[in-house]
Amino acid sequence: MTDADVPEAERVSDEGFLELDRRSRRRDEPAPERRSAAHRAVWIERTRHLVRTDPAGCWVAEDDHGLVGMVSSLRREVVWCLATYAVLPGRQGQGIGKPLLAAAMDHGRGCTRAMLSASSDAKAVRIYHQAGFELHPQMHLVGTVDRGAIPVVEKVREGSASDIDLMDSLDRAARGAGHGVDHELMLRTWRSLVSDSTTGSGYAYLDERGQVALLAASNRRTATRVLWAALAEGPESVTVPHVTAANQWVLDVGLAARLALGQEGFLGLRGMKPPTPYLHNGALL
Numbered sequence: 001m002t003d004a005d006v007p008e009a010e011r012v013s014d015e016g017f018l019e020l021d022r023r024s025r026r027r028d029e030p031a032p033e034r035r036s037a038a039h040r041a042v043w044i045e046r047t048r049h050l051v052r053t054d055p056a057g058c059w060v061a062e063d064d065h066g067l068v069g070m071v072s073s074l075r076r077e078v079v080w081c082l083a084t085y086a087v088l089p090g091r092q093g094q095g096i097g098k099p100l101l102a103a104a105m106d107h108g109r110g111c112t113r114a115m116l117s118a119s120s121d122a123k124a125v126r127i128y129h130q131a132g133f134e135l136h137p138q139m140h141l142v143g144t145v146d147r148g149a150i151p152v153v154e155k156v157r158e159g160s161a162s163d164i165d166l167m168d169s170l171d172r173a174a175r176g177a178g179h180g181v182d183h184e185l186m187l188r189t190w191r192s193l194v195s196d197s198t199t200g201s202g203y204a205y206l207d208e209r210g211q212v213a214l215l216a217a218s219n220r221r222t223a224t225r226v227l228w229a230a231l232a233e234g235p236e237s238v239t240v241p242h243v244t245a246a247n248q249w250v251l252d253v254g255l256a257a258r259l260a261l262g263q264e265g266f267l268g269l270r271g272m273k274p275p276t277p278y279l280h281n282g283a284l285l
């Protein structure tokens with residue numbers, strides 16, 4: 001993938017996921033929509049960042065008419081992460097996706113750990129299992145936050161570039177590697193909250209929709225405080241995605257806030273256990 005491919009790669013991924021959402025939609029749910037302009041801009045900026053930092057981890061498949069498939073991945077210290085992976089709906093199941101993933105995984109050669117957030121797509125799940133990933137179900141909490149349930153949260157402040165070392169050390173304790181240059185991207189694109197006190201440290205990012213995009217902490221108590229602060233700062237209607245069974249503390253917060261619990265997709269892992277206390281990001285994990 002080159003920088004010039006990124007907008008078309010965005011279209012391939014949007015169409016791939018839109019079709020998946022259509023197939024998995026319950027009849028009472030609203031029809032899935034294309035990514036919003038803001039979401040698309042963040043997607044493009046993130047993928048351009050990965051093409052720059054991890055050119056050998058980002059690949060496209062094309063035919064005479066243009067791109068038909070794309071994959072982006074990253075290597076941070078000892079961890080390889082799959083960021084995005086999609087083939088155009090009409091071209092799926094024809095052998096385009098597997099060699100794309102193999103090329104991206106080759107970039108992770110030598111990494112002792114690997115992470116990906118899988119959709120429930122039957123083909124994706126089959127491919128990840130074949131590639132040796134353990135699949136851990138993901139839950140999410142969704143709804144309108146009961147503002148009256150939010151406790152007084154102290155010792156949480158806005159984050160900045162001077163917090164990157166702290167954030168990286170929390171990442172290392174949770175998943176074995178810092179997010180490194182990805183923190184620069186996230187600080188540029190999103191809002192961050194940091195807590196650093198004698199009883200523990202933690203941080204969270206709120207994405208362009210105000211949803212929790214990543215959270216790491218040195219202990220559950222601090223993680224809980226940071227999540228409450230994120231809910232207090234976020235919009236009325238929220239989703240807290242990517243909750244694994246190892247992170248029951250998220251359920252304590254989300255259910256106290258009167259959010260509803262659901263399930264979607266899997267955290268795929270190699271060489272590691274589900275990180276905790278931690279809420280992974282879907283692309284940068």
Ligand SMILES: CC(C)(COP(=O)(O)OP(=O)(O)OC[C@H]1O[C@@H](n2cnc3c(N)ncnc32)[C@H](O)[C@@H]1OP(=O)(O)O)[C@@H](O)C(=O)NCCC(=O)NCCS
Nearest residue numbers: 016086087092093094095096097098118119121122123124
């Ligand atoms: C996941 C995805 C990228 C894979 O690309 P692809 O070109 O469809 O994959 P391939 O054709 O190379 O391989 C598909 C595998 O699933 C199998 N398969 C095909 N249809 C299937 C079905 N309905 N159910 C289960 N397995 C199926 C194929 O036989 C093949 O496995 P095999 O080689 O062991 O026989 C693509 O399907 C996609 O974009 N899905 C929607 C978006 C998505 O979920 N992306 C992943 C997000 S984490």
